[in-house]
Amino acid sequence: MIVMNRFARRAAYFLIIATTMGAVLCTRVLTSVHAQATAPTTDKAVAIMDPTLISRGEYLAKLGDCAGCHTAPKQGAPFAGGLAMGSPFGTIYSTNITPDRQTGIGHYSYAEFERALRDGVAPGGKRLYPAMPYASFTKISDADMLALYAYFMHGVLPVSNRPPETMLPFPFSQRWGLFFWDTAFVRHERFKQDDKRDAQWNRGAYLVQSLGHCGACHTPRGAGFEERGYDESSRLYLTGGANDNWFAPNLTGDLGSGLGRLSPHDIAAFLKSGHGAAVHIVTFGSMVQVVEDSAQYFTDDDLNAIAHYLKSLPAREPSGAYNPQSQKAQEMAVSLKTGDVEHPGAGLYLAFCAKCHQTDGRGVLQKFPALAGNPTVLALDTTSLLRLVIEGGASPQTLNGPPTRKMPAFANQFTDAEIASVLTFVRTSWGNEARPVAKRDVAVLRGKLKK
Template identity: 65%
Template sequence: MRAVVTTMSRRVVPAIGIGIGIGIGIGIAAIATGAAFVASGAMPERADAQMSTVPIDTSDPRLIAKGEYLAKAADCAGCHTAPPGGPSGKQPLHPSAPFAGGLGIESPFGTIWSSNITPDSVEGIGRYSYDDFARAVREGVAPGNRRLYPAMPYPSFAKINDDDMHALYAYFMHGVAPVSKAAPHTRLPFPFDLRWGLMFWSAAFAPDDVFVPQSSRSPQWNRGAYLVQSLGHCGACHTPRGPAYEERGYSEHSRLYLTGGTNDHWFAPNLTGDMGSGLGRFSEEDIAAFLRRGHGGGLVTFGSMVEVVEDSTQYLTDDDLHAIARYLKGLPAQASSGHFDDQSHAALRTVRALKTGDVELPGAGLYQGFCARCHQADGMGEPLKYPRLAGNPAVLSEHADSLVRLLVEGGEAPHTQSGPDPKKMPSFAGKLTDTEMARVLTFVRNTWGNDAAPVTTREVARIRQTLGK
């Protein structure tokens, strides 16, 4: 079948003032929930949209295969497929139905249900034209001028080029099995149910420009920049948010881009070249291996990044993984936090003392009793099993949320095709008090050459109370 699809010539909509407080409130609620789904609400058609028809064979097997790869790069399944016995806080409605939605995500505003994006003509997107599909993905506007919550990362997806958008459309229309099951309607309390306010958020904060390669950069760097900024939407987690919960930058031109951000009580670390909390001390090969196997440079994936590796990055080609690594390694150091010097006299003395058991520092005994078996006396862990704590960017980050949550809930490394058997970290919620957790984390953040801010008992108590543990 040869379908006629259209290419939209898009220009940036001038940002307007928020003006209406409810628009900001809805924007904050939408992103904080972390689920992408279609919302109703009228929005006038863009006056500057110019359409031109381009014949594309959307049933071409090569185009469909390319779209499948790109859907993995964009991790579409992460929100739109409900896994059996999903992770904490997520309730599966239709397990094992790819892209059928029905993933319930708890938020402070109520449960958010992801939508069905299979080609079913009633419950899914089967009636979408290419233009409908492209506008929803790039601009957050579905057919009938229905608004998408900006939890759907359309500010990043706006950069997807036309060739890739055609491939994605071909895959979702011809490579995905239709599922005739409706996801539950999301019903949020007032004022978050008034979704028309999202038009103000989008106009003010959502960029509308396709990625443009930089002629002064190599093809590999440009490929990595494109993947990170568009399909990978890495900034959605790794870039801090502003007062309206907008990302504080969408490319390396912003000094805050990829400098770290807090999401669902996980702190997504700094990806710039900072030597403490960033990637400055890690090689391109370390980064590529981390994305492929969940292990790299002595680090191990944890938290929400586990699902990203399992569902997305492990399937990328070596060329694309190294392109991403090249781009990230080219980012200058920003938002420095924490320091690491494993050759300092204090670091060497502490390592010797831990190995002999002659340590009286607060938290040292707790570390020896609960942590040293896996992470070792020198804090270097065990390759392809347990992560290093010495010089670990997550340990040196400004925020200790991730460390506290790991102690409270435990965790498990990702299951990947090329990685080792995943190891589990147990929960210490029933073994350590708030004060003991604060002491051992402060010890870890200031041992083996690590130099980061202490963790307080109040900080641990706050996070445990929020998690209900």
């Protein structure tokens, strides 16, 4: 009944938008047709064969993590589609974006390619579900768009593969309604530089807001499943978001659950290798694939630009706190060293967790993440913490980073009450100050994960 009620609410919202936005139909169609009438000039047609442009497009495709969504797991052909992506409305399958003319995008003109990326409309007028982050890709510059087209047409091997067709339940199966969603929520404009900021800031902002589409995961969604902001002018932009039973953390300057205590070097190192430099944080969940498929290939200049931009964001939606010098933290440190701890969850932690994360919660640099002061530990939303304990996880395997390490799953070893107890202990020890974890939270997530 809970699922049906949620779908009913979504359906009602969808239909309200379809009704109320109808008045803008004619104006938007005329504007869209004018913008989409452009085709590549002769000069452009020649340029897309340029090896330098194709090479640049390959790098841009890594910046956009195109392979991350458009490559099926278990050794699927690159960009041939077929990845199943969970959404509140059902499973969405990624499409084949190789230059195969029958099953891929080999027949796309430049104008059609541009329209798909920026407007979410495939040839023939078929609307793409916003799992394709065109709300971010609309900001991609013209030069970068041309380079991407050159790469996908002439730098990617064509693969004949027809992925499963996305079949969402009514009314979400009615793709025409996405016109109204787009009209209501997407700002179709290129990235505009801020002349008051330096070149590094503007480069970082461009990457985060467009190709990197960081907000697609790290920005909360509204009632219409829209991102609650697309740049730093929005209060909720990059303050954390729930996606496919993971919580993507706050990227603003919050000292608790955000990036406030991380240096730009920590952020750049985290993206490059999945591990912080001085702060012992490690990539988890879907971000592991982002590092493996995308971020590890970024140039140092681009990594530093992204870090510079993120560090400029003021603290928003603060959650949790970290005070390792508090009396409580000092007393707990002594108790953990001697093993004289009576706090609920402490025994489980010492028996199952301390070997890797250490009794002081500081982890091991380049191996196991610290839990003391970890922004994810301090986040208001505990979904990611719970899922890691239930399912386990692994750090990324990168070309130049530390070897991958695995965390075991405890779904079959711990009861709901025990998971809640040990995580509450972690969230309130070593100076961590975050709300307790409820047994019901564990049970709900277990149900969603079928664990």
